[in-house]
Amino acid sequence: MSLSPPSTIRQLLSRRNGIAWLVLLLSLLVQFITLLHLHRNESRAASQQFDILTVKASEAIRHRLLSHERALHGAAGLLAALGEPSQRQWREYVRNLQLQSQYPGTRQLGYAPVIGARDRAAHEARMRSELAADYRVHPQSGHRVHIPASHVEPLTKQAPVGPGYDMFSHDLLRRTMQRAARENQPRMVGTAGPGMQDEQPALLLYLPVYHGGLAPDTSSQRLQALRGFVYSSHHIDHLLQGIPDLIDHQLALEIHTSQGDGPSSPLYSNRDEASHDRAPRYSRQLPLDLYGQNWDLRLQSEPPFEKRFHSNEPLLAALGIGLSLTLFFYASSLGARNNRAEHLEQMTEHIQRNKQALRLSEERLSLALKGSNDGLWDLNLEVGTFYASTRAWQMLGYRPGELEPPPSLWQRLMEPDERQQSKIRLAQLMSSNTEYFATEQHLMHKSGMLVPVLLRGYILRDQDNRPLRISGTLMDLTERKQSERLKNEFIATLNHELRTPLASISGALGLINGGSLGPVPATLQQMLDIAQRNSQRLGHLIDDLLDMDKIAAGKMVFDFHAQPLPRLLEDALTSNQAYATEHDVRLLPAGTPDVRLWVDYSRLQQVLGNFLSNAIKHTPPGKCVWIGARLRDGHARIEVEDQGPGITQEFSPRVFEKFAQAGAPGNRNKGGTGLGLSISKELIERMGGRIGFDSPAGLGATFWCELPLHQQNGNDHQPGSPRLLVVEDEPDTGRMLHIMLHEAGYTVDRVQNLGLARERLAQTTYKAMTLDMHLPDGSGQQLIEEIRGTPGTKALPIIVISASHDADRAELPGVQWLHKPVFSAQLLNTLQQLVDKA
Template sequence: MTTENGHLISPLLSPQRLAMIFGLALMYFLAGRLGLLLAIPPGYATAIFPPAGFALAALLLYGNRIWPGVLLGSFALNLSMAPHFQNVFSHTGLVALSIAIGATMQGLFGAALIRRFVGFPTPLAEEWEIFKFFMLGGPVSCLVNSVIGTSTLMAAGAITADAFAFNWWTWWVGDVIGVFIATPLVFIALAKPRLLWKQRVLSVALPLLLTLAVVITLFVHASSWESQQQHADFRDETKNVATALHSDLQVYLAILASIERHFVASGGEVSRQQFSIFVDEALGRHPGLQALEWLPVIKEVDRAGFELALQNEGFSGFQLLDRNMSSKVIPAIKAAEYVPVAYVEPFKGNESALGYNVASNPVRLDALVRARDTGHAVATGRIKLVQDTSDQFGFLIFLPVYDRIGKLTNAAERAQHIQGYAAAVLRVGDMLGVHAKGLASRDIALRVIDEAAPDASLQVLYQSPNWGEATAQSALGHSSNLEIGGRTWRIEFMPLPHYLVMHRAWQAWATLAGGLLFTGMLGALLLLITGHTGKVQKIVDERTNELRIILDNVVDGIVTIDQSGRVQSFNRAAETIFGYQANEIIGKIFKVLMPEQFHEEYDDYLDNFRKTGTTRISGKVREMVGQRKDGSAFPIDLAVSHSFHHEQPLFICVVRDITERKRIDRMKSEFVSTVSHELRTPLTSISGALGLLAGGALNGNPEQVKQMVDLAHKNSLRLASLINDLLDMDKLVAGKMKLELTEQPLMPLVEQTIEAIHAYGEKYQVNFKLVSREEVEVRVEGSRLIQVLNNFLSNAAKFSPRGGEVEIAVRKAGDAVRVEVTDHGEGVPAAFRERIFQKFSQADSSDTRQKGGTGLGLAISKELMEGMHGVVGFESEEGQGACFYFELPISTGKG
């Protein structure tokens, strides 16, 4: 197995790989927690999920081998959202694992698609490349976990079927936008080519992050407004219930008050029948009332009479009753006073309450005492009604009835005059029935809490059957307080999951999703723009580099000048020509490159341009004089053109050093003079000799005739040598001279040349001496080697003092053989040494007249020797003579 991209498993978990895996897991987890802050309730999906982008980017950058980082990060993220996680194999653990596997599969699938159809690494610079990258990495690959994750949550019961479509949609959109935004940001930080991606920090990452911040800010505001609106709508749906409950309770209190007034007005003499008639209408209008009761206060001494009176009314065996700890009915335990149920309407269904001593129950007794002592209606806490066989809770409201009309100022007076209590018996479920059903039909749960209850377990008076489903959605719930009979009830309203689905607000989500989608598209657009800019910049850089190479390698100096006359650029050729480095001259006035006598003319040109906008020298080549850094003046050709750079005029000066051209012109002039002299002199001699012979001036003197003929022959040979030199030079320059190289001994050629030039040496009274020998073979054309050596020897003879000696030495020099010709003349002048092998070069034109020659011999010798794979050179000290030599490879006999 390998660790290359595209392989799932590496055979070795190196520390570096482990670090990348855990680093990716940590980044996935943290980014996921941040993304979930934008989740839209009641689901788990968020409109942006950056980990999807981080996972894709990491798998592309570092290969599929770090896929465990995605699995671990997603698993930890989903576990962190579960409040009751116990172990990996629990229900919650399996859900988290399933979602983590989906996230891993999604990242691997997206990376595979991009590698296959886009290629990676990629600079994301082309339109089609960017489109394919984001389509495959976003909408296509993100289908994987949106389906797996949402299906898992629904199968686990975390979301309902009603919420599946929305959660799938937001999950998919969140992952897609996460890829659109997070992936480019990771690439900018880590991807290659670094130069391109690093340049995108300011042009892509910064606008992307700023836009993201603006979108999230807008989402927070939109979400806050939307939340307020949802809360307001929810309160509007429930406030009528609280108002209706309050109204109902006020009606019940009013009914009790009317009963109290009826008893007071009748002096306490109200019969059972009268009570029934009095309350019948109220009971008919208010079905929430379980019963209305009259509870007289009976002293112990009056108990027997009270029991007998009710027995006489037809209630055979009537007696006062209590309930024991087991809620069984027993005769009332003897007490100072009793508060029994004397009248109860409707009687049917409430028969079991008749005779019950309400004061025997601590909860009821507490309410009775408070009602008696305060003179106000008092409600009990939740109780189990004596006459009720259902599971719902009830409560009682007691209103004291005193035996006289008038103001009682304190508890003692009220206790002294208490006659009994008008009581309303209510079952909370029945009282809330209509309202609870209405709320349930709108998917709203209701709970009533008695905040005055001494124990939390006794606080709940009523709650909807599906209240447990609603508690997870407490953000939207609200409550209102209701004061009843000295107690405070908290009426709580909570939305059920279906309510949230049906009343889901899309504005905040649409704002977030639309803004994030815009951000992602902006990122893609910026990538395209920067990629195009990068390509253009690359082309510009290449062209600039090419131009720079051209400018730095052209032989002409190129100098640019602004309208103030200051140098803006200075190429390498200009550095060579003027002796300045570019950094020395840029920013200085151009006229420092001219002798002072030309400064005024230069200033006139600039002044004229500033005034007229035209230049008299633009487009023309002028011969002028330049000045080097060392102060020396030299001739130049100057061509000036002008252009505009950033709307400012710019002069482009092309400078050519014509010192060499001037020297060549001078050499040509001297050559013409030399050739004229070399031609005219022998022709004059020949013409004169032939004229004497033709005119008979020698009178047939054989000796004189012979001298004239010899003179003519000698000068004709001189002319032939001159013509041959010119022809050889022409062939060499044109590349038409073909050398036929053969292997042959060197020494015979040297000796033959010395022998042939012996007479020439006698002419100059110079002796040729061979001082050393080497018996080697060389691959040459013999006649041309003799021509080169002959030129060296004749020059040595001409420039040697009379009676001098020219030494010829043949020596080995490594794998080559070196032939040296040494004279003892004046040597080669220093100024002439660099151009001694150039055509027409002579130390002094006067030498031409004195020594003869055209200045072509050494140039021809150099070309011939190089054609035979050899080299020529010289060594000289002025006044000490010169040594001219050539070197040839020694032949090995292998052809």
């Protein structure tokens, strides 16, 4: 029997429904407290985030101006080295600084010498011959000293100071320059007015330059020794462009400036007219002392920043009210059923408890998977079924059910080059006692791309240790790999940015230490030597970081040639002899077989240099370091043995890790970057070798590398037989192809890189050739294009032997693709078909 609306309302308002009303009241109270707590947390988080952004913005402004100050110091170094530069030298220097890209906001970089009234005519005559026929020092003033802008780059109409303008005649500029000269500190002034080439506010940053390159001790002596000023002009709007928190409109910035204790004046604002009438929720005022100017930064939050917080509160309030009403009506419905039979009520409660437990369990699992953004997979070995969750299929571009998954589907989805190795690893897991495993893998996306994933799983076994089921999760590593790539790009950019000031520092120190500027006191010479050594050490660190970046990005290029092993070791000894003499360590050669290696000379010297420098650093004075080589299993093993303390057992697993440095008790500080051995490992492995070390307790350490020998007998000529060219860098595969074709009656020439292949094609006529697409000095696709573009080889049959199924491989006439491993019958049949068609 259904209730009419009036009776339903009476039932809801009756005393019997008091529990439901109590539930509603408590639920609303809990929701209110929760929302209040959330609001306070959001406000606190917003305030903290705003404070962080304001500090970051002020630090960004400070760091940007510091970079411009370093440009002035570099110009001062140029003046110290060259004396009075010519206009061409100054123009080339400023052009090489790349002001627009490297120093945003800089409009002009100039030099203004101190000119006495008697020297004015001679100065004007020289500038007219070098710069412009109408050059003159202006405006006229009664001062005995003139400081005209004589070297100005770039020469633009928008530059605030033009050639010949006597900045000493301008009261504000004169006071600023005098203060900079007395204090030997860079000083900044904001100005616009008569004599300038534009009337817009500009910032001028001055750095004094003294005769002799060094500032005297007292202010009066500094004024007497003043040679002039290097200065830069900046447009404040351009100077602040590119600061992240200002670009994305999270912060509004106003800058007011004052000189010393003088009154403040507005300098910059990025607020539009519409935002002036809006009261910001967060604001902060920060003082900033920059080069004698007091900047007052007034930062306010913008709507994009404020919308990041408190935006979900109305939705949460609505959801909370809806949940409270739901609980209310649910409690009311339960109250209406109190008169039902006891056994039915018990059955209902039991069912509800089971459903709730199941729902909570499913929710926990679902939320956990959603929170981790991982996919779920399950392989049942007993019944031969395979299951993958929706998220797992989405990672690979498929919809659930789009593929009918047989148990072996996971093998088809693997990257072809990794498939065999993955099968071997899986077989090892099955035969071991391992329960949990984790491995990185590449899976094929529906579009043909490779998706890096992390497979983690659990192996369920029976009492006889036989695997019954494998279940686990699938994590997409694309973002992580991209983050690693961005990190490497950042390191490369940072290294390049460090080179500009380091080059100026090293060059200036080299000129001073080389005696170009005259004799230097002994005490000062010691400090200059320390500075030069540390600048060189910093240069080595930058080189190591760049090498690591090239290796990580796959941009390391190798130039392979056959190199005699004795000469390689002799050159390594010669290059490191001075370093050994400095540490009072003797370098001794050991036995070396007379063989040739197929290596990159400079890269192998880099590895041997790392071995020898480490051995020298860890060998006590008066002791010896040996370097030698011996043959082993078709390879040459190069060994460097020292007499140091050896490598501890705890540090042994980390020897070839990045930035790893041993810290054994009692060892002196050895210096270094901790990158040398990591780079050496990458270089040796990319040259087809392997690297390692032996360190018996207390008997020093022996670092070694094994490299393949150069095969000098790779070309066998059979009179009257067709001649073929094999281009393959992997030694075993090259020997296998050579044997197959030689036994079939062909004369075979074998090379290991593109450079040698080009030489052979230019010197010899071939019937056909085999080609590996991935070679040390480039891609085989490039060689195919060159062959097809050359009249003499345009129709040459080519068999491409690849380790992977290239989805975008070129379909060209006379080119046939074979997938490794290649069998003899398959290779010879394909070769015969191509030769017959040619």
